[in-house]
Amino acid sequence: xxxxxxxxxxxxxxxxxxxxxxxxRVDEVPNxxxxxxxxxxxxxxxxxVKNSKYIPIQINLVQAxxxxxxxxxxxxxxxxxxxxxDVSLYPDKxxxxxxxLRVMRTSPIAVVDNAPKGTQLKLLLSLEGNQKLLxxxxxxxxxxxxxxVVYSGFDRHNSEVFAYYLAVVLNMKWISPSVxxxxxxxxxxxxxxxxxxxxxxxxxxxxxxxxxYGKCYYCKVNETVCPDHKGDIEGAAILYMNKQFRMHRSxxxxxxxxxxxxxxxxxxxxxxxxxxxxxxxILNLIDIAIFDFLIQNGDRHGYEVYxxxxxxxxxxxGLGNPSVDVLDILAPLYQCCMITxxxxxxxxxxxxxSLTETIKLLASxxxxxxxxxxxxxxxxxxxxxxxxxxxxxxxxxxxSRVLRNINNQKYVLVSYNIGIRH
Numbered sequence: 231x232x233x234x235x236x237x238x239x240x241x242x243x244x245x246x247x248x249x250x251x252x253x254x255r256v257d258e259v260p261n262x263x264x265x266x267x268x269x270x271x272x273x274x275x276x277x278x279v280k281n282s283k284y285i286p287i288q289i290n291l292v293q294a295x296x297x298x299x300x301x302x303x304x305x306x307x308x309x310x311x312x313x314x315x316d317v318s319l320y321p322d323k324x325x326x327x328x329x330x331l332r333v334m335r336t337s338p339i340a341v342v343d344n345a346p347k348g349t350q351l352k353l354l355l356s357l358e359g360n361q362k363l364l365x366x367x368x369x370x371x372x373x374x375x376x377x378x379v380v381y382s383g384f385d386r387h388n389s390e391v392f393a394y395y396l397a398v399v400l401n402m403k404w405i406s407p408s409v410x411x412x413x414x415x416x417x418x419x420x421x422x423x424x425x426x427x428x429x430x431x432x433x434x435x436x437x438x439x440x441x442x443y444g445k446c447y448y449c450k451v452n453e454t455v456c457p458d459h460k461g462d463i464e465g466a467a468i469l470y471m472n473k474q475f476r477m478h479r480s481x482x483x484x485x486x487x488x489x490x491x492x493x494x495x496x497x498x499x500x501x502x503x504x505x506x507x508x509x510x511x512i513l514n515l516i517d518i519a520i521f522d523f524l525i526q527n528g529d530r531h532g533y534e535v536y537x538x539x540x541x542x543x544x545x546x547x548g549l550g551n552p553s554v555d556v557l558d559i560l561a562p563l564y565q566c567c568m569i570t571x572x573x574x575x576x577x578x579x580x581x582x583x584s585l586t587e588t589i590k591l592l593a594s595x596x597x598x599x600x601x602x603x604x605x606x607x608x609x610x611x612x613x614x615x616x617x618x619x620x621x622x623x624x625x626x627x628x629x630s631r632v633l634r635n636i637n638n639q640k641y642v643l644v645s646y647n648i649g650i651r652h
Contacts, residue, residue, distance in 0.1 A: 262497055262564065262622075263557060269625065270618035277617045280582035288584065291398070292591050297325025303333060307361045311472065316537060318403035319471065327398075327407070328595065334363060334409045334467050335596060342413075343424040344445040350385050350546075351444035351455060353427070355413070355467065362470035365413065366390055366546060367442070367455040367463050372601050376550035380528030380559070381484070385546025390466035392600045393525055393545035395589045396609075401576050402521060405542040410598045411467040415440060415457040466546075475534035475541060480515070481507065482561050483531040493561055500566040510636045513570050514540045516562045520573070523559040524612050525549055549601050552608035560619055567623035571633045577616065586610055 300306060306329060313321050320330065337357040345352035345364055353365040369384040370376070376383040387410070394408040413419055420440065423431070427442070430449070434441045434456050441454035442463075457463050481503045482493050493499040503512065515533070518540055522530055525548030534541045563569065580588070586606040593600050623632045 265625075266557070266564065266615070266618050266622045269621040270615060273614060273617055273621065277578075277581050277614060280584050281579050284579040284584050287579065288588050288591070291588065292595075294322075294325055295328040295331070295398075295592050295595055297328045299325075300329050300333060303337065303359050306330065306333060307359050310361070310469070319405065319536065319539075319541060320403075320407055320469065322403060330407050330469065331409050331596060333357075333361075334407065334469060335411055337361070339413070339418045339422055341424065342419050342422045343427050344430060347446075349447040351442070351446055351449055353419075353442070353444070353465075354470070362472070363411075364468040364470050365411070365465045366468065367465040369455070372549075372599065372605075375552075380526060380550070380554075380556045381486070381547055383547075383550060385544075386549050387464070387466035387546065388600050389525060389527070389546050389548035390468055391593075391598065392589065392605075393521075393527070393542065393548060395592045395600070396524060396585075397521060397542060398592065399580060399585055399588045400517075400521060401572075402517060402542065404536070404539045405545075406469045406471055408466050408468045409596060410464065410600075412462040412464045414461050415463060416461050419463070471536075471541075473536055475536050475543075477532055477534050479532050480530055482515070482519070484528070486531075493565070494558065497565055500562070503566070509568075509634065511538075511540075512562070512566055513568060513573075513634060513636055516566060516569055517573055518542060519560055519562040520577075520616055522548070523555075523557075523616065524609050526551070526554065526556060526559065526608075526612075528556055528559050549605050552602070552604040555608070555612055555615060557615065560616070563616075564619050564622065567627050567632055568634050569620060569623075569632060571635050574620065574633060577613070577620075581613070581617075583610060585613055 306326075309321050309326070310330065313319075315321075321327075337359070339355050340358050340360075341356040343354045343356075345354045351367060353367070355363040355365050357363065366385055366387045368387045370386055372388055376386075391408045391410055394405055397403070397405040419427075419442075426445070430444050431440045431442050432451060432454060433439075434454065439457050439461065441456035443449055443451045443454045455463060481499075483491065485491050492502075500512075507515075518530065518533065521542065522528070525545070527545055527548040529544070529547040534543050586609055589600070590606070620632070
């Protein structure tokens, strides 16, 4: 049974995305949603059954993640640290994905500190061998429903891990590996805590144990994370990538106020974006929009770039409410009506339940319980809506104009740069 929680952060409610109407304009956006709904009702039955071509792909993927034999921690981390491939952010060949996840779950901790940046509580775990993990502690039970707008509440640790497996199944390789890990406060945190971290730990008056409020933009001494009755704090352990990421503001960012952004009012907004952003980057952002829509992460106000690829960092605002599908997360797709041929082919492969089935299989290797069945069903429902949006674009413009091949395209400098983040 899903449990509804009060909002953890104060936010002003806004109208549902499907009701947005532009100022002094024809009521285009709701009509667009009605056309997408019509395409959803007309979807071919092939989108609702499993694609047999995906079976060998799924088997190979599970086998790769089931490869957990580690010959040398030092050699593994050296491979991760020096990885310079143009196809993926982290080593993913020869069973290395499974090996990395296993070490992230089990490697002893040497130092624990507050993470240096961010809006919400995160710890920085330095493992033996000096590899680092960002640790986002559990704030909600997986059955909790987060009310309010799509970016409400604290980050969800399980959303980070779910997002990683989702990206793997979508063949999107620009995301940091992430696992569910439990850290014991008495055995793995306090003995290795820096003085700075200890200053952000307080005694819980009700239960007695030390709790952590951390150091971040929104961290408050009365909003702590406390261990369970065994002394454990569960969280998402995310591989820390020691790379230079160039940060950009998303053209489709939200205002986080009552004010509507231009993209929310103007369905021709993509024409303006195309004047400042090259097509290859837009196609990359469309891939990310599909990814975000499936988990309902409506908080992608900025994005990081490494080697001219958008890196999918900060995925904790997903899995908030399985009964809500905020369609405007897909605005880059339905406003630009373009998608790479490779992404479209991958989406067709994972139809009929294969998407969430594969995520469950990958999570089961580490005995991870990622979310409720309601959320898995919601992801499959949203996948059908992604198909419907693409069919809407095909209907409007024809497949030949919607499908794009970017193998030979190169990026140029874009106009939304807002600085460097390390």
